[in-house]
Amino acid sequence: MTAEKGALPSLPLALTPVILTLLVLGLQLFYFGDFTPHIPLAIGLAITGLVGLKLGFKWMDIEKGVFHVIHVSLPSVSVLITVGMIIGVWIASGTVPTLIYYGLVILSPQIFLAAAMVLCSVVSLSLGTSWGTVGTVGLALMGIGAGFDIPVYWTAGAVVSGAFFGDKVSPLSDTTNLAPAVTGTDLFSHIKNMMPTTVPAMLIAFAIYLAAGFMFIERGDVSFARIDSITSALQQNFYISPWLLLPALLVIILAVKKMPPIPSLFAGVVAGGIIAMLAQGVGLHDVFSYANSGYSIETGVAEIDSLLNRGGIQSMMWTISLVLIALGFGGALERTGCLETIINAIIAKVRTFAGIQSAAIGTSMATNLVAGDPYLSIALPGRMYAPVYRGMGYSTLNLSRAVEEGGTLISPLIPWNAGGAFVISALALGVAEGNMQNLLYIPLAFACWLSPVLGVIYANLGVFSPKATEEERREWMESGEAIADLSAQGWDVEDAEAARPAVTA
Secondary structure, eight states, rough: OOOTTTOOOHHHHHHHHHHHHHHHIIIIIIOOOOOOOOHHHHHHHHHHHHHHHHTTTOOHHHHHHHHHHHHHHHHHHHHHHHHHHHHHHHHHHHHHHHHHHHHHSSSOTTTHHHHHHHHHHHHHHHHOOOOIIIIIIIHHHHHHHTTTTTOOHHHHHHHHHHHHHHHHTTTTTTHHHHHHHEEEEEEHHHHHHHHHHHHHHHHHHHHHHHHHHHHHTTTTOOOHHHHHHHHHHHHHHHHOOOGGGGHHHHHEEEEEEEEEEEHHHHHHHHHHHHHHHHOOOOOOHHHHHHEEHHHHHHHHHHHHHHHHOOOOOGGHHHHHHHHHHHHHHHHHHHHTTHHHHHHHHHHHHHOSHHHHHHHHHHHHHHHHHHHHHHHHHHHHHHHHHHHHHHHHHTTTOOOOOHHHHHHTTTTTSSTSSSSHHHHHTEEEGGGGGTTTGGGGGHOHHHHHHHHHHHHHHHHHHHSSSBBEEEEEHHHHHHHTTTTHHHHEEEEEHHHHHOOOOOOOO
């Protein structure tokens, strides 16, 4: 849903809503010290609307673009709502308290951060949803980390690294399917091609988390008396048993059987509600209340109370409202052609494979930053850069990896992005209440930003950068779209004709 050909804005005009929105965001976040990006993004939407009107669009045209992007992303909003219910009900059922209890009993503080990353990656790989993993297992791991006196931002960084790694390589993930779909590659070839960046990034992150765990022990940060007080309080207030983990097991089984994520997650809500009534003795009306408004308890242990008093659909409304406004802003930028103009300007300046790979990763990151939507950050660059890769004789597997890493993995590291807003809300980082130091999870989510960094390094070294196969070259040339595709991306006819030997050779 972009501007009609010939109606694209000039580069200065296209950059105007982006720059002004970032300035207003900076004013709100850093000058006023108020982490509520909603209004700056709404102002950005309004500025983009004015740019569209200047270009000759009618408001209905711009509105159609806004609602199109929101409509495409509604499944993610549905996941947010369902995860909110899961958090409230699984706390009431004892599922989350049981995970915290056994985590404190079984895990050692030294290996906790590394184990948290691995556990989240396995669960996310199985579920195909980073958000579902963060809101369930991730929440429990935050409680375990609190028991070990490990700073919140370290635990959050490990959780995010693991959860979004699993999402990135899971064949059940929507973004993992979206990246090859928009770039014209095969799903499992796409997953295989991400291994050269994914595996080293995870190994480096694992080593750092392991070293950090031993550092906290050596500094004496871990209080075993505190751990005992937390486990005792959990036993006093909840019935703790391994069979209370059945709701989580049910969700994983349904995901492995390739059931859609929303019905699978809602089945976990129902199972959690039944177990809450049977094991914890709560009433049906209480279950409804926990699903809507979240769980509430006073145990006398501050760490438990701050962790377990949460969940419910209403707890997700701050995140959902932010996501909808950010999506609307992104949709307006796309519909008016602002994003297309900016990307075309980048493509026109790049003529090497290393440059185009770096530009594709950077564009996905920037789209995440400006538009706040991980789906748009994959789909838009994926569509627009594909002809350039084909023209250079490189496989679009390089592009699908670039947009996956710049889109999926960077999403949770931008606080006003859909991914970042969810992480902040689900893990109770308290940023909206002024706990800005918890945003340190962003640099500590090592696996998320190491992957695109490795991708840029590989492109400059010319390794793990597959060329187009003979079949890919032949199919593209026989489609009759080769020269037209390159010309549409800012190449002049002479450049486009010169690219033909590289493709057919």
